[in-house]
Amino acid sequence: MATAAITTAGVLALGACSSDVEDPEVESTTGGGGATSEPVTLDFAFWGNDVRAEMYTQAIDLFMEQYPHITVNSTFLDYPAFWEKRQTEAAGGGLPDVMQFDYSYLRQYSENGLLLDLGPHLGNEIATDGFTEQILGIGVVGDVTTAIPISTNAWGMYTNPALLESVGAEDFAGGSWDDYKAWVASVTEASGGEIFGGTDYTGRIQNFEVQLRAEGKNLFNEDGTPGFDEARLAEFWESGAEMRGDGATGISQQRLEEIYPVSGFGAALTTSELTWDNFGAGYLGELGESYTELGLVAPPVTVEGTKDLYQKPSMLHAIAATTDNAAESAMLVDFLVNSPEVGAVFGTNRGLPASSAMRDGITFEGLDEQIRAYEESIADRLGDAPPVPLVGYGTLEEKFRVLGTELGFGTVTVDDAVSQFFAEMDVVLNS
Template sequence: MFSKKRVSAIVAVATGAAIVLAGCAGGSTAEPSATFDPNEEVTLDLAFWGNDVRAELYNEAIVAFNEEYPNITVNPTFLGFPEFWEKRQTEAAGGNLPDVMQFDYSYLRQYSENGLLLDLNPYLGNIIDTEPLSENILQIGVVGDATTGIPTSTNAWALFTNPVLLETAGVDEWEGGDWESYGDWMGEVTAGSGGAFWGGADFTGRIQNFEIQLRSEGSYLFSEEGEPGFDEERLAEFWESGADVRDGVIVPQQRVEEVTPKGAFDSALTASELTWDNFGAGYLAGLGESYTELGILAPPVTKEGAKDLYLKPSMLHSISSKSEHPEAAATLVNFLVNSPESGAIFGTNRGLPASETALEGADLDPLSQQVRDYEASIADRLGDAPPVPIIGYGTLEEKFRQLGIELAFGTITVDAAVSQFFSEMDVVLG
């Protein structure tokens, strides 16, 4: 989980990369060679972001890979997340990206549409095993008609709850229901806490909550072409739906600001939080030793039976379109994504494994098992993932969050917030 300072750095890097990568398009499709020799001595560069712990795990995975493919030498390098993308930006401009890269979803369209990533479709089902990966997961890495990334792990939108705070407030776990019933439940928690904490935060401050409501109505946030699936009236309706909880039910925004860079949930100021299900470990670490477990529930329902939720990748693996050894690179990607050895080595370091064979090899801690059970429990609400995020999505997501904060403070009207967001969309979407 990144601090707000690091998120800001990421947005800045993305903006700069969009400028540098323009006009770098090149060939991105290569057929598996009919003369490919699996015993040929080749060297691949592998780049990933992370820390020393993840680096050691990759080193272990490379050792295991070389037991099966001793002829393929893998040279790994790693950086922190912002530095990783600064380096890729420079390499992309020079046409020398690493053969295999750990990839982030928010950059996939930008690099794919500039012809920088290899189309993996010719390798699916032969070099890259697709049996352990569901069609929903495989579709996550598709930009246009090309598969340019294979997810290593998945997460889904979820509702975390704090059992300790609920017991203190004398309120049972939320039983599920619509957004109004969730608001009522938050009110019960806030009332039961005696002013010590609150039931939750303003759910209208997160663009993902707006997205799942749109999906339940058969719409979307943004189409493949970058067209919004909503108008000013629908956005105003969403933000106005938070008026009741903003009136004394949710944590005051001033209290949230006081605990920054931590959040309200991992500061024990709120008993619930809507976010991605891979945030749990970070929450427990932030809460401290007095808190040993979390609840993980499905988000509120807008329309019964709708496929409003979806799996998105915690990260993906991609191959440079200029790799001189695409078959060997695809072999490495297959091992890192699908092999039981990789699952056993990484566990949930990269998120819950997307591949069934890798998941079978992973030793899941109790929270990771909860996440696995949660994702299985929402199978009937899982629909196709939306198109890969449009270029500039991160900027719009941040604008949405900032306007949500102003609404929580009461320093802006809903109409003004809607006007500002659509003005920002005009700029970002061109």
């Protein structure tokens, strides 16, 4: 994720809410107590880097202008550390009141009763008229709304045109995964091994999913069964062999560890990165003033003409079932997903806003317009979203990442990695 592993505990007095509840003294009939003018403290947690943290600070400052009686303790971590902390808190019953949430964990936390039923708040503290039914349905698990989508995004590939020009290489012109690997090697060769064309793409489970979707399969089916076998996973991991290890055409795992938490792309050591399209602002923040423009193109093609890509909620907001301040928490959620002013602050940093009200606050230009245009350009590759991730998907996604790192270091073989992943999957699927 190339995000800073820092916890910032900023106790901020908050105000302003775009919800249907305009008077803070109006009583709500929702769980956890109605909204009043009495002092209230909320804990809010999100994952991200310093760029996103500054945006949330601005959003919180705007909220403060109308509701100074609500205080929010805001903390952030990088993505893996964020979920490690949430799992610890969940076990002890101490989840934050409001959380930026990931689709990968939605079923797990919802089915375990850890998230508040937002149904009573919809149309009350949380305005819904800016959302389509399809978008609101993303946050529904078992007929219960437990999260509100902030935005949507799609899988893509960022490139660095200025860095490519500096080494005398052309931008990726599209093509197959083999074409992509050949392009990565050509960039690395052109730079004399100082700059790399990319990173071993087989370390990301999303690239595996894109290939499976092109073959008419899901990563995981609605019944929780995997859409692949050991041979197919081995084939995928083996396909990245030339990008890692001795004489690798991609950046080495050791070099990535040296610059962590910044990514190879964010450190201007690689010229491409396969990732979600809303990561651009973070990359520009890491790259600094030397690089002001990014390229954004579609991922390599596995099978021509297939619907291998999809739009997913880049993130959502959820409320802990244990909150003592459900109404105020819902007000904060409403503000963070609906406010045009927050839209102006974030742009597309969290993806294309799901709420039309928030989109109204954005002047689409620069990177924001680039992301909007990108999602239009891949319309013919966009298919139906996969089933809501199974319980434990986040654990499997992290295991996949860790095994990809170990493959990069050469501490496991492909066969060992496949065995370990299937063993982990067996535990998750049968627990």
